Amino acid sequence: MITLTVNGQPRQIEAEADTPLLWVLRDELGLTGTRFGCGVAACGACTVHVDGVPMRACSLPVEALAGASVTTIEGLPASAGLAPEALHPVQQAWIDLQVPQCGYCQSGMIMAAAALLQANPKPSDPEIDAAITNLCRCGTYPRVRTAIRRLGGAA
Amino acid sequence: MKRRTFLLGAAAIGTGGLVLGYRAWSDRFEAQAAQLTAGDGGKLIAGWVRIGSDDSVTVYVPHIDMGQGTATALAMMLAEELDADWSKVRPERAPGEKAFANRFLAEGWILQGLKVPRFLDGAVDVGFAEAARFVNLQITGGSTAVRFTGQVGMRIVGAAARSMLVEAAAKRWGVSAAELATADSVVTHAKSGRAARYGELAAAAAELSVPSSPPLKARETYRIIGTSPARFDIPAKVKGAPLYAIDLRLPEMRYAAVMSAPVHGGALQSLDPAPAQAVKGVEQVVKFPHGIGVIARNWWQAQKGLAALKPVFSDGGNGNVSSASLAATQESALGAADGKSMVKLGDAEAALQQPGARIVEATYHVPFLHHAAMEPINATAQVKDGRLTVWGGEQDALGAKMKLVQLSGFAADKVTLHPLPVGGSFGRRVTVTTRHLEQVVELAKAASPNPVQMIWSREEDFAQGTYRPQVASRIRAALGPDGKPTAWSQSFVETPGINEAIGLPYPIPNQSIRAVPVPVHVTQGSWRSVAHTQHGFYTETFIDELAQAAGRDPFEYRRDLLPAGSRQRRVLEIAAEKAGWGKPLPEGRGLGIALVESFGTVVAQVIEASQGRNGVPVVQRVVAAVDCGDVCHPDTATQQVEGAIVMGLGAAIAERITIENGAVRQRNFPDYPISTMASTPPVIEVHFVPSDGAWGGLGEPGMPPVAPALANALFAATGRRARSLPLKLAAAA
Numbered sequence: 001m002i003t004l005t006v007n008g009q010p011r012q013i014e015a016e017a018d019t020p021l022l023w024v025l026r027d028e029l030g031l032t033g034t035r036f037g038c039g040v041a042a043c044g045a046c047t048v049h050v051d052g053v054p055m056r057a058c059s060l061p062v063e064a065l066a067g068a069s070v071t072t073i074e075g076l077p078a079s080a081g082l083a084p085e086a087l088h089p090v091q092q093a094w095i096d097l098q099v100p101q102c103g104y105c106q107s108g109m110i111m112a113a114a115a116l117l118q119a120n121p122k123p124s125d126p127e128i129d130a131a132i133t134n135l136c137r138c139g140t141y142p143r144v145r146t147a148i149r150r151l152g153g154a155a
Numbered sequence: 156m157k158r159r160t161f162l163l164g165a166a167a168i169g170t171g172g173l174v175l176g177y178r179a180w181s182d183r184f185e186a187q188a189a190q191l192t193a194g195d196g197g198k199l200i201a202g203w204v205r206i207g208s209d210d211s212v213t214v215y216v217p218h219i220d221m222g223q224g225t226a227t228a229l230a231m232m233l234a235e236e237l238d239a240d241w242s243k244v245r246p247e248r249a250p251g252e253k254a255f256a257n258r259f260l261a262e263g264w265i266l267q268g269l270k271v272p273r274f275l276d277g278a279v280d281v282g283f284a285e286a287a288r289f290v291n292l293q294i295t296g297g298s299t300a301v302r303f304t305g306q307v308g309m310r311i312v313g314a315a316a317r318s319m320l321v322e323a324a325a326k327r328w329g330v331s332a333a334e335l336a337t338a339d340s341v342v343t344h345a346k347s348g349r350a351a352r353y354g355e356l357a358a359a360a361a362e363l364s365v366p367s368s369p370p371l372k373a374r375e376t377y378r379i380i381g382t383s384p385a386r387f388d389i390p391a392k393v394k395g396a397p398l399y400a401i402d403l404r405l406p407e408m409r410y411a412a413v414m415s416a417p418v419h420g421g422a423l424q425s426l427d428p429a430p431a432q433a434v435k436g437v438e439q440v441v442k443f444p445h446g447i448g449v450i451a452r453n454w455w456q457a458q459k460g461l462a463a464l465k466p467v468f469s470d471g472g473n474g475n476v477s478s479a480s481l482a483a484t485q486e487s488a489l490g491a492a493d494g495k496s497m498v499k500l501g502d503a504e505a506a507l508q509q510p511g512a513r514i515v516e517a518t519y520h521v522p523f524l525h526h527a528a529m530e531p532i533n534a535t536a537q538v539k540d541g542r543l544t545v546w547g548g549e550q551d552a553l554g555a556k557m558k559l560v561q562l563s564g565f566a567a568d569k570v571t572l573h574p575l576p577v578g579g580s581f582g583r584r585v586t587v588t589t590r591h592l593e594q595v596v597e598l599a600k601a602a603s604p605n606p607v608q609m610i611w612s613r614e615e616d617f618a619q620g621t622y623r624p625q626v627a628s629r630i631r632a633a634l635g636p637d638g639k640p641t642a643w644s645q646s647f648v649e650t651p652g653i654n655e656a657i658g659l660p661y662p663i664p665n666q667s668i669r670a671v672p673v674p675v676h677v678t679q680g681s682w683r684s685v686a687h688t689q690h691g692f693y694t695e696t697f698i699d700e701l702a703q704a705a706g707r708d709p710f711e712y713r714r715d716l717l718p719a720g721s722r723q724r725r726v727l728e729i730a731a732e733k734a735g736w737g738k739p740l741p742e743g744r745g746l747g748i749a750l751v752e753s754f755g756t757v758v759a760q761v762i763e764a765s766q767g768r769n770g771v772p773v774v775q776r777v778v779a780a781v782d783c784g785d786v787c788h789p790d791t792a793t794q795q796v797e798g799a800i801v802m803g804l805g806a807a808i809a810e811r812i813t814i815e816n817g818a819v820r821q822r823n824f825p826d827y828p829i830s831t832m833a834s835t836p837p838v839i840e841v842h843f844v845p846s847d848g849a850w851g852g853l854g855e856p857g858m859p860p861v862a863p864a865l866a867n868a869l870f871a872a873t874g875r876r877a878r879s880l881p882l883k884l885a886a887a888a
Contacts, residue, residue: 138802139797139830
């Protein structure tokens with residue numbers, strides 16, 4: 001049995017070793033905020049943080065994660081030292097700028113943005129382009145960019 | 156839109172509140188509605204609004220939210236007329252039952268004298284418009300929510316409720332209703348300084364008769380419409396809360412993966428289930444006439460089981476069809492057939508034969524397009540104790556429920572559909588095909604009494620789409636001595652259902668527009684803005700070619716063709732002005748313009764673009780001018796147009812579904828590049844041009860001008876004219 005830490009809690013995983021983390025999160029642990037979009041790491045809807053690094057859970061076999069610490073959208077505020085029911089600054093910026101439309105990709109978008117800002121607090125536009133490769137069919141990119149710029153201190 | 160008198164119904168609810176709505180058209184549905192919403196034991200009549208004794212205002216919304224902010228906008232329209240305190244207002248999704256049928260959607264078309272639009276085809280009988288004036292509809296599509304449900308439904312209900320609350324206060328205080336004022340859910344009498352909250356008056360108001368045509372507010376007195384309050388749906392979306400059908404988790408739930416014949420219309424011929432049954436966690440292999448499903452303890456196991464199978468499918472005789480063969484068939488059909496006459500004005504053929512007439516001719520092609528909504532098709536169902544319960548994101552909740560009744564063989568009162576928000580749709584979740592419902596009903600029967608959640612892999616989602624059709628059009632025009640067109644003769648490949656996009660914004664004296672049928676086995680559906688995507692491209696690229704042939708500036712040429720004082724001309728002029736049309740551009744760049752009216756909204760766009768390396772166009776700037784009448788929620792309205800532009804650019808530049816050996820070739824996003832953060836232009840400006848025109852839709856109209864404006868910009872930049880989409884391939888050719 002594989003053990004990993006999910007949102008600060010150690011979890012024993014029953015799923016077979018080759019099961020992608022995405023399905024462990026969704027079907028075994030009931031953490032449905034991490035979304036299935038493509039299954040081939042192309043769309044980013046399943047972006048989570050693995051030891052602080054943004055990764056696409058649909059293409060990560062859980063066996064490769066033994067002992068790792070995984071943060072999902074549900075655990076994002078706590079991972080930043082906030083109360084679990086609080087909003088992470090990225091989530092607050094998303095509300096302030098009314099970013100989501102259908103909202104399905106936004107968990108992954110927020111996780112990617114939070115990881116970018118953690119690693120690079122003032123990203124340039126080309127750096128945003130390079131880091132935020134998540135797909136959004138509703139076309140929220142202009143607002144995602146504005147929100148990240150604002151979090152990076154731009155007016 | 157002409158005003159009509161509607162029958163309104165009101166009722167008291169148990170806790171002393173008021174419920175008001177349009178009276179359902181039969182007592183049975185009223186009783187059902189009451190049962191469905193009477194959470195506190197109160198009564199409810201086909202309610203659209205419920206005012207609680209605690210001042211709470213609940214607005215029942217008969218549309219699903221696919222990301223357009225519909226619930227917030229509709230609640231605003233009702234609250235405006237009610238003079239409600241916005242902080243007390245909450246929208247709630249009306250259950251997918253006939254009691255909440257949205258007859259205003261049907262009336263919206265009938266009042267405007269329009270035909271049933273394309274996206275309704277799968278939902279209603281052909282004779283719908285004539286036969287079923289008050290058909291039960293609960294459909295989201297055709298950009299209808301605000302312009303029909305909101306304009307015709309929500310505002311009148313809000314105004315009627317307000318007028319009843321005022322009358323209740325007048326009676327209580329023994330004063331004339333004319334002396335009373337309302338604001339923020341309070342009725343006040345200035346002379347005596349008396350005031351009463353709506354919650355205090357609601358029970359008395361419910362006893363009064365309902366005014367059938369309450370006065371509506373003048374635009375100058377709006378306090379809520381035209382502001383942009385925070386949308387109700389967003390906090391849950393940023394927290395990753397379980398919202399969508401795919402997030403549903405039920406005790407003992409099983410998961411299923413499915414596969415259908417890759418060539419549409421094909422059937423399952425043979426299957427050895429053993430390899431799937433050997434996969435850990437797999438519980439059942441289910442055969443459908445057209446495909447297979449695997450049920451397992453989690454979805455990954457189900458998908459692994461499915462992948463282990465080697466089903467044999469027939470191709471329905473279409474195994475030799477390709478995109479190229481279809482394009483060739485369409486080309487010859489456009490050349491040979493006369494087609495069905497759709498528009499006939501004057502004598503276009505005679506004008507084309509006039510000696511000295513200058514003839515311009517072009518043929519345009521557009522590819523199949525996939526919706527590629529981020530939430531793959533999925534549904535959850537349970538057969539237990541003689542009942543079928545289904546949870547899913549359906550644009551047409553009532554149509555889907557009717558279909559479930561047919562498919563399951565259960566009586567209508569044994570079937571429940573819980574409509575849930577959708578992670579994007581763009582036309583995919585209308586009932587053009589109900590394949591996913593057929594599958595989930597069979598899977599639920601197999602898994603009974605356990606519930607089963609069926610999820611299509613992204614590959615299946617691509618393979619079994621309801622695509623924007625691959626079609627073509629040929630246009631010939633004659634130019635007079637002044638360079639203006641004297642005749643327009645067009646044939647286009649017909650698409651299933653009714654085409655709302657035929658017709659030119661330019662008053663050309665001789666017109667002949669014909670539809671040519673070319674059958675294809677590939678499932679076709681409604682893709683954001685339906686036929687306007689292709690017709691906008693045909694018309695607005697060709698008019699640009701006419702300007703070129705006439706040696707005229709493409710903006711001025713269009714402007715001079717449009718009637719002075721028309722909405723179209725004003726919108727075109729504002730787009731050009733805001734974009735700085737005519738000012739010098741950096742080397743290698745060009746400006747293109749296009750104008751398309753769709754769903755009651757006129758949109759003009761100017762795009763600045765250049766031809767990038769590798770034949771991929773690069774867009775620097777998009778400037779849109781939009782006349783949709785009034786704007787309910789400017790921030791959401793802007794966002795809808797921005798989103799349509801982003802999606803439209805991706806489609807215009809690189810999206811294309813191709814058919815090979817009868818089947819869809821593209822498997823997943825890497826084969827089907829949609830817009831990304833990096834490809835989205837740094838500047839997208841949306842300018843609303845308010846007018847007294849009827850309220851138009853906003854979810855779709857931002858889309859159709861994108862492809863022609865970009866194609867025209869690339870022509871301006873390079874001198875090469877693209878006549879097929881996507882432009883990435885056209886440029887490389």
